[in-house]
Amino acid sequence: MMTDLFNNSDTLYQAFLARDRSYDGHMFVCVATTGIFCRLSCPARKPGKDHVRFFETAAACLEQGYRPCKKCRPLEPAGQPEPIISNLLARLEQNPDHVWSETDLAKLGLDPSTVRRLFKRHIGMTFLDLARLRRAGRGITALAQGANVIDAQLDAGYDSASGFRDAVTRLLGQPPARLKGRHLLQADWMETPVGAMLAIADRHRLHLLEFFERKALTAEIQRLQKTMNSTVSFGRSPPIDQIEKELAAYFKGESAAFHTPLARHGSPFTCKVWDALTRIPPGVTHSYAQLAQTIGQPTAMRAVARANGANQLAIIIPCHRVIGANGSLTGYAGGLWRKNWLLTHEKRYFPACNSLANSL
Incomplete structure (x- = not known):
């Protein structure tokens, strides 16, 4: 239905x-x-x-x-990255020091304007901008580890000191000299069948996992940086690698279990609500009233709803499993169509969890 x-x-x-x-x-x-x-x-x-x-x-x-339709090919799998994008991202990972140009793209037999449009549509920035951002991130990491500005500039592949300073300031809003010795959070995105997600983590814990389209994403990142007295650089860390593997298993219908260490930035009450959310089995939904009863505060439905909306770890803390009292879908920051997709996916692939919950 x-x-x-x-x-x-x-x-x-x-x-x-x-x-x-x-x-x-x-x-x-x-x-x-x-x-x-x-x-x-x-x-x-x-x-x-x-x-x-x-x-x-x-x-x-x-x-x-x-x-x-022969133009949009609706029978082909959705959510699959364009081959051009996958190819260029792989090349970027293999050789992060390379300074890319449109000439490089042409040598690969690619039309620069086509590459530009594909990356703008799928990722929100051009491939050349992405490559520059990655290089700036490498330099920021070097600064945070104690390197001087010129060494960090060269490590990032920038010939121009002014170009490096401008890139860092645009990315983080701070000049390079202020980043020396700072602890950094790492950020990277990952493709999923329901769209791209941004993950932010330190070396030990995952702090944020959100869909790119979330309107409040920029504000969430700013709050996170303030809370952690840190800044965010593009790069990888063990928690990001781990959650990417666990999400892949989830979307394949192989496992709905997440073991990535989490950093939860919320009040004791909010964290209590998040704990209750993680106990809702895949394929099962609760109303806000049921969730309030679960935590032993049946009159706190509005506070429960606010805590649900404050979740910054989409899918892992499954706020999508909360629906209206009448069974209708309620607000979801990732979009109601995603909420519907996730609930349908879980009922289809994790019926054992659903049956177990109904038998208790």
């Missing part, structure tokens, strides 16, 4: 007009005038609203007699 969100054709039609990629793999549009069905992000000319119908699965479109 479709949720209220997916029955809202006005919302879906506007997403179709905007070519919203966030619905890819979760919603399909059937066009009566052509007899084909597409992803909502399809670049083809848009028909009028009266000529389209929306379905949650490609199978439903096929059952209605619609053919898959």
